[in-house]
Amino acid sequence: MAAPMEEQETSKKSRRKLLKKILRSQQTVLKRDGIETNNLCTKILCVINGGLDVGVSHDEISTIFSSHGDMEDIVMLPRKPYCFVCFAREHDAEVAMEKLNGTELPPTDHRGNPVTLYITYVSKVPQSLSPSNEFPPGLILIPDFVTEDYAGRLLSAIIWEDSANSAEQRSLKHRQVRHYGYEFKYGINDVDINDPLPNGIPPVCNDLLSDVKLKGIVNYIPDQLTVNKYEPGQGIPPHVDTPAAFEDGIMSLSLGSQVLMDFRHPDGRHLTVLLPPRSLMIMTGESRYLWSHGITPRKSDIVRMESGNLNVVKRDVRISFTFRKIIPPQERLSRILPTFNDKTSESDRDLDQEVTDLEKLEKEHVHQVYEEIADHFSGTRHTPWPRIVDFLNSQPPGALMADIGCGNGKYLGVNPSMYQIGSDRSSNLATICRDRQFQVFVGDVMTIPLKTSSMDVSICIAVIHHLSNQERRLKAIEELVRILRPGGKCLIYVWAMEQEVNKVKSKYLKEKKFEKSDSGSISSTVDCTINKNSVNVSMDGNIVKSDCMGDTDCSLISANGSETWTENDPKCNGDSEINVVRKGPSYSGGIDSSLSDTSTCKEDDCSKEMSCIKLAVHKNRTEFRQQDLLVPWERKSKSDSDKNNTSKCVFHRYYHVFMKGELEALCGKVRGCKVIGGYYDQGNWAVILEKL
Amino acid sequence: MKLLTHNFLTSNIIKGVTKGYPLQIMAEKVDVKEVEFNPDFVTKMLPKIDWSALIKAAKDVGHGDGLPEAVIENPESNEEFLKAAHNALMQVEVIEGKLVCPESQREFPINNGIPNMLLNEDEV
Numbered sequence: 088m089a090a091p092m093e094e095q096e097t098s099k100k101s102r103r104k105l106l107k108k109i110l111r112s113q114q115t116v117l118k119r120d121g122i123e124t125n126n127l128c129t130k131i132l133c134v135i136n137g138g139l140d141v142g143v144s145h146d147e148i149s150t151i152f153s154s155h156g157d158m159e160d161i162v163m164l165p166r167k168p169y170c171f172v173c174f175a176r177e178h179d180a181e182v183a184m185e186k187l188n189g190t191e192l193p194p195t196d197h198r199g200n201p202v203t204l205y206i207t208y209v210s211k212v213p214q215s216l217s218p219s220n221e222f223p224p225g226l227i228l229i230p231d232f233v234t235e236d237y238a239g240r241l242l243s244a245i246i247w248e249d250s251a252n253s254a255e256q257r258s259l260k261h262r263q264v265r266h267y268g269y270e271f272k273y274g275i276n277d278v279d280i281n282d283p284l285p286n287g288i289p290p291v292c293n294d295l296l297s298d299v300k301l302k303g304i305v306n307y308i309p310d311q312l313t314v315n316k317y318e319p320g321q322g323i324p325p326h327v328d329t330p331a332a333f334e335d336g337i338m339s340l341s342l343g344s345q346v347l348m349d350f351r352h353p354d355g356r357h358l359t360v361l362l363p364p365r366s367l368m369i370m371t372g373e374s375r376y377l378w379s380h381g382i383t384p385r386k387s388d389i390v391r392m393e394s395g396n397l398n399v400v401k402r403d404v405r406i407s408f409t410f411r412k413i414i415p416p417q418e419r420l421s422r423i424l425p426t427f428n429d430k431t432s433e434s435d436r437d438l439d440q441e442v443t444d445l446e447k448l449e450k451e452h453v454h455q456v457y458e459e460i461a462d463h464f465s466g467t468r469h470t471p472w473p474r475i476v477d478f479l480n481s482q483p484p485g486a487l488m489a490d491i492g493c494g495n496g497k498y499l500g501v502n503p504s505m506y507q508i509g510s511d512r513s514s515n516l517a518t519i520c521r522d523r524q525f526q527v528f529v530g531d532v533m534t535i536p537l538k539t540s541s542m543d544v545s546i547c548i549a550v551i552h553h554l555s556n557q558e559r560r561l562k563a564i565e566e567l568v569r570i571l572r573p574g575g576k577c578l579i580y581v582w583a584m585e586q587e588v589n590k591v592k593s594k595y596l597k598e599k600k601f602e603k604s605d606s607g608s609i610s611s612t613v614d615c616t617i618n619k620n621s622v623n624v625s626m627d628g629n630i631v632k633s634d635c636m637g638d639t640d641c642s643l644i645s646a647n648g649s650e651t652w653t654e655n656d657p658k659c660n661g662d663s664e665i666n667v668v669r670k671g672p673s674y675s676g677g678i679d680s681s682l683s684d685t686s687t688c689k690e691d692d693c694s695k696e697m698s699c700i701k702l703a704v705h706k707n708r709t710e711f712r713q714q715d716l717l718v719p720w721e722r723k724s725k726s727d728s729d730k731n732n733t734s735k736c737v738f739h740r741y742y743h744v745f746m747k748g749e750l751e752a753l754c755g756k757v758r759g760c761k762v763i764g765g766y767y768d769q770g771n772w773a774v775i776l777e778k779l
Numbered sequence: 780m781k782l783l784t785h786n787f788l789t790s791n792i793i794k795g796v797t798k799g800y801p802l803q804i805m806a807e808k809v810d811v812k813e814v815e816f817n818p819d820f821v822t823k824m825l826p827k828i829d830w831s832a833l834i835k836a837a838k839d840v841g842h843g844d845g846l847p848e849a850v851i852e853n854p855e856s857n858e859e860f861l862k863a864a865h866n867a868l869m870q871v872e873v874i875e876g877k878l879v880c881p882e883s884q885r886e887f888p889i890n891n892g893i894p895n896m897l898l899n900e901d902e903v
Contacts (some may be wrong), residue, residue: 487787506824508784510896517893526784529895536790536896536903538800541787541827771803 106189110135110207120167126182130159131212131397133387134171134204142166142198148172151190155183159399162216171212173387173399211677212397215349217243217389223350227304228360232367233295242406244291245314258362261321261384267312273378278311278330278413282347288312288410295340295641296410304369305336309410317346317382319402325351325352326379328370331752333421334412337370340710344403347388350378353584368449373639377746384577447617452717452741453553454512460720460738461515465495471721474768475548477502478578486543490568491532492550505544510535532563537570539779545570545577549771552581552742555715560743561756564776568760571778577760583772584744586712622655668699704739715743745772782836782896783868787806789892790880790887791901799880801832802887804839808875811842811866821865822855839869891899 102140113135117124117256119778137143140402148161152172156179161170172508183749221227233241245265248256254270256263264271266287269278288296290311311333315323328337341362350358350367358378369758370380385402393399414422457464475498482488493499494516500507500523509527511517530536532550545567554560567577635728662717705711705718717739750772754762757776764775790799830850837843845863854860878887878894885902888895 238794401811485820485827487827502821506820507784508787514893514895517892521891521893525783528784528788528892529781529893529897531897535899536789536792538789741825 092315096289102189103690108206109205113205117169120211121211122209124167124207125210127208127210128177129208129210129211129397130174130177130180130399131178132168132174132184132754133207133209133311134172135169135205135207136202137172137701137725138167138169140166142195143192143202144197145170145194149190150310151187152183155179156487159401160385162212162214162385162389163214171209171216171389171562175399180208208717209395212389215357215359215383216347217359217391217397218347219358221358222360223352223358223374223378225370225374226350226360226631227369227371228362229304229367229369229624230363231365232340233365235365238289238365240342241295241408242342244408247316254282256288262318262323263316265314265316267314268309269311271311271313276326277332277421280413280416292408297366299338305334305338305412307336307412309333309338311411311413313409313411315407315409317344317402317405317407319344319386319404320384320736322382322384323378325349327748328411328744329377330748331422332414334414335371336412337375338410338702339368340408340410341366341368341553342406344405345388345390345400345406346382349383350374351381352378354712355362355587361473372730374559382773397491405660407680413775414533448555448741449553450741456720456738457511458515461495461513461556464720465516465519468497469497471497471501471579472548472768474766474773475578479505479546480542482544485671488540488544488546489529489535489537489542491535491545491567492522493525493545494528494549496525496527497525498548500548501524508537517646533566534561535566535570539569540572540575542570543572545573545575546579548580549582551579552744553740555741555743557753564754564757568757568776571760573778575778576763577752577776577778578773579754579776580768580771581745581750582742582774583767583770584714584746585767586710586770619650622769705742714746718742749770750774780874780889780892782833782873783828783841784871785836785878786832786868788878790878790896792881792883792884792896793880793883793898796880796882796885798817798882800832801829801835801881803881804871804876805847805886806840806874806876806889807878809840809842809875810874811870812872812878813840814865814869816862816865818855818858818861818865819836821856821861821868824868825850825854825864825868832879833867837871840869840871849871 114124117133117135124133134148137148145161148163148170149158152158152161158179159173159175162173164170172180172183174183184206187204188242190204192202192204221609244622245391247263247265252258254266256265257271267286269280269283271278272536277642289312291314299305317323339362343364345361347359348362350360360368374380378493387399387401390400417771451548479488479498479502482502482505485503488505488507489503490498490507490509492498493511496509496519498507499509499761501519507524507526509517509520509522510530510532511527512528512529512531517527517529528536533554545562547567551560551563554563564577564579567579571577631683658764705716720738720740721736747767750776751762751765754760754774760776760778762772763777766773785802788800788802790796793799808839817869833847834843834846837846841896846867847860851857851860854864872887872892873890876889878889879885880887
């Protein structure tokens with residue numbers, strides 16, 4: 088009897104050894120996702136190869152693990168090869184670990200091969216699953232803002248009707264909402280000021296609101312309240328409250344359950360904020376305008392206890408009161424929305440001086456640059472973007488088309504059945520068009536020398552993002568609409584701040600990713616790491632293989648995001664994080680905000696004559712961290728006689744990259760037209776307008 | 780610059796100018812380049828253009844002969860007329876010269892067939 092026991096022990100030992108070895112090989116991958124594992128028992132298990140990316144379902148894991156103890160929750164992350172299983176007690180986790188480590192799951196419809204589960208204790212989960220150490224800038228969280236008693240009175244003032252569907256109460260896909268003051272209409276993401284609800288904000292809220300105003304948290308009394316009711320497992324998709332519709336400073340009081348709220352920056356940063364019961368959150372500034380917020384539907388949240396151990400807290404019903412102050416529509420036209428740089432705002436002064444400097448900025452960092460790089464630029468732009476081609480080809484024969492900011496004219500020959508006139512501010516680019524037998528004139532998008540109501544179609548591709556404040560961008564769109572006949576259409580493209588939308592990256596990025604990613608079933612975890620370092624890509628989608636690729640005569644970096652960046656050439660790699668400091672008024676708080684709201688600036692911080700213009704130079708292969716920036720265009724030339732003698736010219740082009748919804752909002756301010764379409768195309772935002 | 784292009788250009792973008800149309804052409808060099816005749820295209824252009832501005836422009840550059848003062852009835856069935864219009868609209872090109880605003884006399888140079896319509900800061 089002794090021998091078989093020994094044999095069993097030995098095989099157990101060797102099995103454990105093998106499992107440990109396999110786990111060790113996964114450590115680096117887990118670490119990259121922010122997961123730390125532990126030899127000591129914890130309540131949370133990481134189940135490698137038990138994730139969605141491997142084709143394992145929530146139900147499978149649930150069936151396997153629930154028989155081994157009191158399971159609190161299973162957390163599956165999109166596109167990850169692992170999942171987390173959370174138990175109520177450490178002992179249960181220990182039992183499950185002991186029994187299930189190394190379990191083989193048979194093939195299913197979702198996966199062709201059997202998979203083996205490897206299990207480890209977890210002492211740190213990915214950032215998205217537990218509260219971050221920092222808040223997005225501008226976010227204020229006040230714990231215990233209301234008493235239990237007051238919270239109870241607030242809750243009892245809200246009458247939830249059974250299965251109601253009215254302006255006051257709606258059952259949304261993932262939650263129930265009630266509106267007071269005005270209905271927030273989800274179709275338009277706005278309220279209708281002319282259609283107030285019979286019930287204003289319940290009087291029981293008055294104490295809270297006057298307290299908030301008294302404490303100077305916001306300087307108005309809100310006039311719109313949305314109450315959301317979330318059952319455990321419900322959430323709300325990431326969104327930014329319509330910038331033009333509501334004042335800065337959106338307040339949300341959490342009652343009932345705690346919840347983790349996700350905040351995401353367009354550059355990919357992701358912070359999670361724990362909203363405890365009876366806390367008041369106020370989104371101001373960057374956290375209100377730039378970061379999206381949402382709640383991932385889950386039944387529990389993972390929080391760190393004071394002891395340092397992770398704990399799983401079940402979600403209960405949570406009711407949030409969101410208070411907003413509506414900006415009257417007639418005021419919205421004159422409002423200029425703030426934009427944000429990484430640096431905190433310190434702003435600006437003298438308006439006239441400012442405008443002159445913006446023109447100077449465009450002159451030096453847009454007009455002169457294109458004039459200089461015209462040939463080189465043109466050499467990299469061959470292929471028209473497919474969706475623009477589709478738009479042009481859908482126009483009838485004999486249509487009149489104006490391409491404002493036509494560059495080298497790559498859209499002027501697309502549909503020869505139209506009569507096409509191009510315009511560019513650069514006479515060198517206009518000359519290239521002329522050489523290609525196109526009709527072209529030199530002109531400015533803000534003063535288009537074409538007759539009012541004369542064109543059937545206008546297009547403006549990758550131009551408006553070079554204008555340095557909102558007023559100028561608005562003027563450009565007004566001009567594009569003015570030259571159209573009623574019913575005429577305008578297509579506008581601008582570079583997007585968001586270079587990855589709905590987890591979809593451009594083909595170019597994907598190609599780069601595969602070159603670098605690890606092999607094996609766990610390779611998808613590399614995504615975020617590589618993506619952080621990858622090029623912002625895309626203006627000219629067609630790009631990847633520019634004429635310069637692999638050619639030592641010249642190489643481009645970044646450019647419109649599109650051109651080549653040579654992975655192995657150190658000269659091409661980002662040494663460009665420098666600030667341009669020039670004499671003149673400051674607009675480090677964002678050019679627009681500096682123009683719009685001089686009252687917010689601290690007058691004594693800057694002298695009128697000598698302040699700095701600071702625009703960060705975009706670092707190649709990184710996400711955008713601010714909306715106003717300089718993007719380098721590098722041209723290297725090596726003389727034939729001396730191969731070591733490389734001369735390098737770097738040109739910096741000014742850009743204002745657009746946030747989601749910003750282009751539509753801008754177009755919404757232009758009279759006499761309507762937005763009939765809008766989409767995201769390879770790192771750009773596009774809209775189609777129709778003249779009324 | 781073809782005269783069809785010229786037909787849509789205006790200088791009313793200059794601050795204070797209300798009628799910057801049609802721009803007078805002062806040509807120094809004019810070419811006539813053959814372009815394939817497309818009667819359907821010319822017919823489609825006729826309602827979109829200002830005929831009197833075309834006549835004036837054609838006369839300015841010395842190619843006004845054979846063009847009637849007004850668009851004739853049923854132009855689509857008159858090939859002779861369409862060919863004359865085709866020539867004026869599509870074949871005559873101003874290579875060097877200038878455009879002059881009829882109201883402010885502001886001049887816009889034309890070089891290498893490209894009008895330069897940029898304004899100075901104080902003209903906007």
